[in-house]
Amino acid sequence: MADYGHELQFGVFITPDAAQADAVVALARLADSVGLDLVSFQDHPYQARFLDTWTLLSVVAAQTVNVRVAPNVINLPLRPPAVLAKAVASLDVLSGGRVELGLGAGAFWDAVEAMGGPRRTPGEAVDALAEAIQIIRAQWDPSQRSVRFEGEHYRVAGAHPGPAPAHAIEIWLGAYKPRMLRLTGAQADGWLPSLGYIEPEDIAQANARIDDAAVTAGRDPTAIRRMLNLLGDGVEAERLAELNLRDGISTFILPAASDDDVRRFAQETAPAVRELVLDGVSRPIAGTAPSRPVVVESTPFAAHATPAPEARRSAEAPWDETTRPTLAASEDDGAAARRYTPDQQAAGRHLIDVHDHLRGELDRLREIIAQVARGETDAAAARQHITRMTIRQNNWTLGTFCETYCRVVTQHHTLEDRSVFPHLRRNDPKLQPVLDRLEEEHVTIADLLERADLLERVDQALVALVAPGGNGIAQVDATVDLLTDALLSHFSYEERELIEPLARHGFY
Incomplete structure (x- = not known):
C-alpha cells in the first residue's frame, strides 16, 4: 500500500473546443457548483479548433469561485518560462490562489516548429523543462532583486521577478520515461500521467523512480502529489479506490464532455471512492500489500488556534x-x-x-x-x-x-x-x-x-x-x-x- 498523505481530489479535463466555447465554460461552472476540486484544459496552440488555453483558464477563473484551474499540461516550447511564470502568478492573484501549473516537455514537433517554436530531441526537451522550472520558481520569488539564468535552452538576463503568487503554486509534470520521472521526483510538486499512455500495472514502478529521485535530491517523496488523467471508461469507483490504496493516486481527473459526466463524477463516483478508501484503509483490498513504508518522526503538536479579539466591535451579535x-x-x-x-x-x-x-x-x-x-x-x-x-x-x-x-x-x-x-x-x-x-x-x-x-x-x-x-x-x-x-x-x-x-x- 502506497500512502503519500494527500487528500482525495477529483477534477475534470474539458476539451477547449472553440466551436462550443459557451458549453466549455458552462461545464467548468458546473464543476465548480457541484463541488469538484479542479478544472483543467489541454494546451495545443497549433490546434486551430482549440481555444487558447491560458485565455480560457482566465475566463473560467473569473466565472467560478472555488474550483482550482490548471493547464493539463502547458506546451512549454511555445510558452517562454519567464513570461509563463508571470501569467500564472497573475491569474493566481486574480483568482484568489486557485491556479496550479501542469507542465509538459513538448510533443508534436512539426506543429510546434510551424508556430515558430524550437524542435527538440527528447533529451533536449527534458533538459529545457528542468531549466524552465528553475526560471519559473525564481520569477515567483520577489525577494530576489533580479533573475539571471544561463542555460542551454533558456536565458534570463536580470528580469525583475513578480508578482508573487497568492499561494504556493504546485508544478505538476506529465511524465512517463525515466528521465522525466527523475525530474518529477527532484523538482516537481505533482506527477500527472494519463491512462492510455501508462498502464495501471506500471504505476508502481514509476512511483518508485520518483521516490528514489526525491530521496536523492534530499526531498520527502510524500511532497509529490500523485495524480491521474482517466479514460472515459475507466472511472469505476472500485478501480479508483484500488489505485489510491495500492499506488497512492490521490487526484483523479475525468475527461468530461457533458453535464451528466460532471454530475455523475462529483455526486456518485467521488463519494463512492471516498467511502471505499475509508473502508480499504482499515481492511486493505486484495493486491494492496504494504510497500516501502515512509517513516516520519512525530513531534509535539505545533498548530495553535488564533484567539478571537477580546473586544467586540459591534453591538449586534449573530449568535450567543x-x-x-x-x-x-x-x-x-x-x-x-x-x-x-x-x-x-x-x-x-x-x-x-x-x-x-x-x-x-x-x-x-x-x-x-x-x-x-x-x-x-x-x-x-x-x-x-x-x-x-x-x-x-x-x-x-x-x-x-x-x-x-x-x-x-x-x-x-x-x-x-x-x-x-x-x-x-x-x-x-x-x-x-x-x-x-x-x-x-x-x-x-x-x-x-x-x-x-x-x-x-x-x-x-x-x-x-x-x-x-x-x-x-x-x-x-x-x-x-x-x-x-x-x-x-x-x-x-x-x-x-x-x-x-x-x-x-x-x-x-
Whole structure:
C-alpha cells in the first residue's frame, strides 16, 4: 500500500473546443457548483479548433469561485518560462490562489516548429523543462532583486521577478520515461500521467523512480502529489479506490464532455471512492500489500488556534457565544504531550492558513474603509477595489473546509460523504455537540451571505458616500464591525475545537 498523505481530489479535463466555447465554460461552472476540486484544459496552440488555453483558464477563473484551474499540461516550447511564470502568478492573484501549473516537455514537433517554436530531441526537451522550472520558481520569488539564468535552452538576463503568487503554486509534470520521472521526483510538486499512455500495472514502478529521485535530491517523496488523467471508461469507483490504496493516486481527473459526466463524477463516483478508501484503509483490498513504508518522526503538536479579539466591535451579535459547547484539548488532559507527524498536523495547519488568508482580507477591507474616512481615497475607488477582493469573489466563503460542508447541506446531499464533519463524527462521537454547533454557525453565515445582506449594506453605504452630501461612513463602519466580529469569532472557535481532532482523523 502506497500512502503519500494527500487528500482525495477529483477534477475534470474539458476539451477547449472553440466551436462550443459557451458549453466549455458552462461545464467548468458546473464543476465548480457541484463541488469538484479542479478544472483543467489541454494546451495545443497549433490546434486551430482549440481555444487558447491560458485565455480560457482566465475566463473560467473569473466565472467560478472555488474550483482550482490548471493547464493539463502547458506546451512549454511555445510558452517562454519567464513570461509563463508571470501569467500564472497573475491569474493566481486574480483568482484568489486557485491556479496550479501542469507542465509538459513538448510533443508534436512539426506543429510546434510551424508556430515558430524550437524542435527538440527528447533529451533536449527534458533538459529545457528542468531549466524552465528553475526560471519559473525564481520569477515567483520577489525577494530576489533580479533573475539571471544561463542555460542551454533558456536565458534570463536580470528580469525583475513578480508578482508573487497568492499561494504556493504546485508544478505538476506529465511524465512517463525515466528521465522525466527523475525530474518529477527532484523538482516537481505533482506527477500527472494519463491512462492510455501508462498502464495501471506500471504505476508502481514509476512511483518508485520518483521516490528514489526525491530521496536523492534530499526531498520527502510524500511532497509529490500523485495524480491521474482517466479514460472515459475507466472511472469505476472500485478501480479508483484500488489505485489510491495500492499506488497512492490521490487526484483523479475525468475527461468530461457533458453535464451528466460532471454530475455523475462529483455526486456518485467521488463519494463512492471516498467511502471505499475509508473502508480499504482499515481492511486493505486484495493486491494492496504494504510497500516501502515512509517513516516520519512525530513531534509535539505545533498548530495553535488564533484567539478571537477580546473586544467586540459591534453591538449586534449573530449568535450567543456562551452557549457554544467545547471539547478542545488542553494541557490538563495531556494534549501537550501528544505527538503527530507533519502530515497529520498539516490538516489543522491548512485550516488555520485558510482562515489567516480570510482574516487578512478583512483587514484589507477595513483599511479601505478607513482610507475613505480619512479622505485618502474616494468611495468609487473603494468599491472597485472591494469587488476585486478574493473574499468577495469567493462569496465570503470560509475556505475549502467550511465551504464544502455548506455546499453539501444546501445543494448536494449526495456529497455529504466527502464532508469533513461526517468523517469526524464517525471517528470521534464525542465531537458531536461541537460539530452540531459549527454546522449551525455555518448555516447562519451562509444565510447572511447568500442574501448578500452584509455585502449589500457595505455597497449601499459606499453609494451614500458618493452621493452629493452623502455620509454613510457610520453605516459602513457598523456593517464591517459586525462582519469582522462574526467571522473572527467563528474562525477562532472552529480552530480551537478542530485542529487537534483533524490531526488524529484528517479531513476525510
